[in-house]
Amino acid sequence: MKRGRAYEEAAKLGDRYPIRYSEANRRVIIERFDYPEGWNPRFAPMRYDLPETYPRDVPTVYVSGTVSYERGKPEHLLNRIHPTDDDDGEWAKWCIRDHFVNWDPERDSLVKLTSMMRASLANPNSDNPFNEA
Amino acid sequence: MRTLKISASTVRRLRETLLKDDEQERFAFVYAGDEGDLLANRVVPVDDESMARQSKTACRPAPVVERERVSECYNKQLAPVLAHSHPFSETPRFSSIDVDSMGRFREWLSGLFPDQSFGFAVVGTSGIEAVADAGTRLEAVEIEVIGEWKLDTPVAGTRSRFHGESGDDDRPSLEQRYDRNVRAFGVDGQRRLESVTIGVVGIGGLGSIVAEQLARLGVGELVLVDPDSVEASNLSRLVGAYDYHVGQPKVTAVREHLLKSSGGELTVDAVPKRVQDCTAVLENCDVIVGCVDSVTARSYCNEYAVKHLQYYIDAGVRIDTPDGTPAGIDSDDAVTKQRSDEPREGTPTNPVQTDDQSVELTGYVHLVAPGSNACFDCLGRHDQAAARIEQLSPTEQDAEQERGYIDDDELAPEPAVIHLNGQCASKTVSVLVDLVTGVHTPPDFIRYEEHDHEMTELTTAPSENCPTCGRDGVLGVGQRSFGDAHFEPDEESAVSD
Numbered sequence: 001m002k003r004g005r006a007y008e009e010a011a012k013l014g015d016r017y018p019i020r021y022s023e024a025n026r027r028v029i030i031e032r033f034d035y036p037e038g039w040n041p042r043f044a045p046m047r048y049d050l051p052e053t054y055p056r057d058v059p060t061v062y063v064s065g066t067v068s069y070e071r072g073k074p075e076h077l078l079n080r081i082h083p084t085d086d087d088d089g090e091w092a093k094w095c096i097r098d099h100f101v102n103w104d105p106e107r108d109s110l111v112k113l114t115s116m117m118r119a120s121l122a123n124p125n126s127d128n129p130f131n132e133a
Numbered sequence: 134m135r136t137l138k139i140s141a142s143t144v145r146r147l148r149e150t151l152l153k154d155d156e157q158e159r160f161a162f163v164y165a166g167d168e169g170d171l172l173a174n175r176v177v178p179v180d181d182e183s184m185a186r187q188s189k190t191a192c193r194p195a196p197v198v199e200r201e202r203v204s205e206c207y208n209k210q211l212a213p214v215l216a217h218s219h220p221f222s223e224t225p226r227f228s229s230i231d232v233d234s235m236g237r238f239r240e241w242l243s244g245l246f247p248d249q250s251f252g253f254a255v256v257g258t259s260g261i262e263a264v265a266d267a268g269t270r271l272e273a274v275e276i277e278v279i280g281e282w283k284l285d286t287p288v289a290g291t292r293s294r295f296h297g298e299s300g301d302d303d304r305p306s307l308e309q310r311y312d313r314n315v316r317a318f319g320v321d322g323q324r325r326l327e328s329v330t331i332g333v334v335g336i337g338g339l340g341s342i343v344a345e346q347l348a349r350l351g352v353g354e355l356v357l358v359d360p361d362s363v364e365a366s367n368l369s370r371l372v373g374a375y376d377y378h379v380g381q382p383k384v385t386a387v388r389e390h391l392l393k394s395s396g397g398e399l400t401v402d403a404v405p406k407r408v409q410d411c412t413a414v415l416e417n418c419d420v421i422v423g424c425v426d427s428v429t430a431r432s433y434c435n436e437y438a439v440k441h442l443q444y445y446i447d448a449g450v451r452i453d454t455p456d457g458t459p460a461g462i463d464s465d466d467a468v469t470k471q472r473s474d475e476p477r478e479g480t481p482t483n484p485v486q487t488d489d490q491s492v493e494l495t496g497y498v499h500l501v502a503p504g505s506n507a508c509f510d511c512l513g514r515h516d517q518a519a520a521r522i523e524q525l526s527p528t529e530q531d532a533e534q535e536r537g538y539i540d541d542d543e544l545a546p547e548p549a550v551i552h553l554n555g556q557c558a559s560k561t562v563s564v565l566v567d568l569v570t571g572v573h574t575p576p577d578f579i580r581y582e583e584h585d586h587e588m589t590e591l592t593t594a595p596s597e598n599c600p601t602c603g604r605d606g607v608l609g610v611g612q613r614s615f616g617d618a619h620f621e622p623d624e625e626s627a628v629s630d
Contacts, residue, residue, distance in 0.1 A: 004209065004607070007615040014620020021618045051524050052409055053432045055600060056515050081529055093529070097538055103517060105600040 006050055009110040017114075026050040028059075028110060036122035039067050046117065047091055048110060049083060055105040061117060062091035074124030096120065136275045136292060137165070137214065137252065137263045138442040139173035140504025140608070141283035142595060144261075150178040151218035151256050158192035160184065162202045163214040166611030167250045171265060171274065172442045173504075174211055174609040177202060191230060192217055203242065203251075210613040212250040214263065224260035224289050231255065235264070235271060260289040279442050280505025282574045294419050295325045295569045310396060311351045322570035323351060329569055330354040332418035334408045334434055336383045337361075338370030338549050339448060340424030342558035345372050348391040350566070354400040355391065356414050357384040360407045370551045409433050412612075415443070420565060423447040424558075426547070428520045435509035438501055439602045442609050444568060445501040447509060448561040452548040453493045494550070494583035496557030498564050498576075504608050506577045507593035510601040518543075553583050560588075 010021040010028050018031040026049060033046040044064035051057045062083060069077070081093035096116070120126075139147075143163070151159045160179045166172035179202075181187060185195045194202075206213040215238070219225035227235070235253050242251055243266075252265035252274060264271040275292040278284065308315075315323045331352055333344050336359040344355055363371060363378045363386050371383065373390030384403035391401050404414050408430055415421055421443060423434045431447055438445035501508045509515065522530070522539060533539045560579055567575040578591040595602050602608045 004610070004613060004615065005605075007618065010618065011620055014622060016622050018622065019618075019620040021620065023615060023617055051429075051520070053429055053515070053520050053524075056432060056510065057517055057520050057524070078532055081532055084526055095536075095538075097521075097533075106598060 005055055006110075012109075012111050013114060026052070026054070030114070033064075034118075035063075035067055036118060038071050038124075039069055039121060041067060047083070048113065055109070056103075058096065058103040058108070059110070059113060061094040061096055061113070062086075063094050063121075065089045065092055069124055072125075076120060076124055094120070134273065134275055135265055135267075136170040136277050137173065137254070137265070138170055138277045138279060138609070139163075139261075140442065140502070141278055141280040142504045143173045143176060144278055144284060144288055146176045147216060147256055147261075148258075150176055151216065152220050152258060156189055156220045157181075157187055158189065158218050158220065159187070160192050160194050160215070160217045162206065163216050163254065164206050164209065164211040165214050165252070166440070166609045166613070167212040168441065168611040171212060171214060171250070171252055172440075172609035172611055173214070175604075176216075189220070193234070200245075203246070207246055207249055209610075210615070211610065212252065214252040214254050214265075216254040216256055218256045220258070222257040222260075224262075225255045225257035226262055227253070227255055227264070239266065239271065259286055261291075279444070280502030283502070283505045293571075295329060295571070314350060318566070318570045318572045322566075322572055325569050325571075326566070327351050327353050329419040330356065330417055331565070332356040332358065332415050332421040334358045334421060334423050334430065335425035336371075336387050337367070337424065337426060338551065338554040339450060339558055339561075340422075341370075341372040341374070341383075341387050342551075342555055343422055343424055343448070343561050344387060344391055345394060346558060346562040347565070348395045348399050348401075350562070351395070352399070354402070356402045356404065356418055357388060358404045358406065358408050358411060358414060359383045360405060360410075366546075370549055370554055412437065416441075418443065420444045420446065420568065422561060422565065424449075424561075427523055428516045429523045431509060432515055432520065435501060436601055436607065439503040439508055440607050440610050440612065442503050445503075445508075446561055446564055446568075447499040447501065448497065448557055450494070450496040450549070450553050450557050452550070452553065453495075454548070455491055492584065494553045496553060496560065496581040496583065498557065498560045498579045498581075500564055500568065500575055500577055502577075503602055504595060507595055508599060508602045511596040511599040511603075512578075512593065556581060556583060 007021065007023070010019050013019050013028070013030065017033060020029040020031060028048040028050065030046045032043050035042050035044060044067045046064065047062040048059040050059045063077065076095045078093040078095055082089060083091055147161065147163065150161045153159065162177040164174045164177060166174055179194045179198055183195050183198045184192055186193045203213050250266055252263055253271070254261055254263040261276050263274040263276060265274045276288060277292050277294060278288050281287055281291065311323050329352055331347055333340050333355060336344065336357050340359070344357060347355060361383050363374045363381055363383055365379055368374060368376065373387040374383065378386035382405035384405050388401045388403040391399060402414065404411050415437060421434055421438055423431055423445060425431055434445055435447065499509070500506065522543060525533065530539065560581060564575050564579070567573040576590045577593040580589045580591065597603050599606055
């Protein structure tokens, strides 16, 4: 993982959100993310686990285990999948595979990922949330 | 003595920046990773307009520029090497004026940035001389050019990492053992081989043959890295492994064999771990050879080599069948992929005879001389789909299979045969021998098509846009650590209820 770049991207995210960045664990936690309308509570953490190959590959996204969607079960929420260090269900995986089929390290970043996540959470059953938005 | 490692492309850039037709002295900063040795990351020129003083015999940047560049360097956890030119000189030496300036600068810099490394260099039309801070004084630094064969004008007086030991070698048994090698590439070539440490990452069908050949060539030391254990399905290809090795780490089995192959003179370090989990073992390797079956491991080795300006030879083979089904495996039999690309013990497989299928067998050998030719990512060789699957936990893999995101085919073991592995391994070793002995210029990339018996050699060049060795990459940065951090937005920008 290119630590310099990941650090810089986390710092950029930190312009808008409180961020905890762990180099050793390759992890970025948005401590207070503004989940879109339809989610409850509206403010909760979100977590990105950066792959060993970052920025060549897209991070894994986990939403807080405390949030729920008021309009049914979101298609992209994998409730049964937690990070390996999470025994208590604090986090649940969000499947972004369909959104980032061709992650481009030159173009994409944690900031862009966060924008995509806002769109995806706003349309949690859509494979093309940017279009729907 | 410390070394300043610099890629051929960086040397070229330095010369272009500092040596112009008007024969004025010029100045540039070389940002360098500091791993004991200095690893050149990039050249940051100082424009003529930003010079406080410039003539045919002297130059100095404006103090504000010096401070900015040095601060930028340290913020990036790099060390500044302050380079200027002696445009009239082929093999320059620091002048008495240079020495005085460097002394004053050293005092100033040590006061502002104590405990930070830095160096100086003077560049001529052919040579480069460099010194680095050694606490209380400046000491001479050797220059090593990565990919020096790529330069039209070699850098005079450089050190090669493949230098071989000088002096008497009082080992008559070894002289006899390697007599035929010496007749092929000379005493110097053989000594160079005996002086090197080679890291072989991936000790499967390909890596075991590479290791075997290197052992018999007489290399000094081998470091074998592989987390897997020997399985029954490996035995048709894993050289050095026998039936009683099933269940043992591959590196242990092969090490035992290599010690016999070499007559006991070879040092073999067996590391039964993923390369990502044992980085330190690569530090002393002169060349890293990647024979892995994982995109993630390849990517890691490439990035490591680029960061540390180490040579990396990446080798691989592939067998394609026309219907996409691995030849010899019943397509109705979904064999779940294990981490080691081998079926689980006891999983039934039903080998079937194929009906005259045209099977394509290819191999490749890719030499990475960081900054001087194309790396793994310059050539776009990273496979995101494969990397994603590799990094899933078993639970995630099951979940994705259930949802149809992963086909059974993607998890099936790849076909493999020893003769293709042997061809590719021999080519890999051939490239390494060229690199180490200097008998031939090593090729950048070889592609071999076994089914057509055709071999193609390609020349490559690094890409400016490469995320690993390009402009915004990690060339020569070493093993930086920025540590953990907590970022808080200011009140105006924070997201609020």
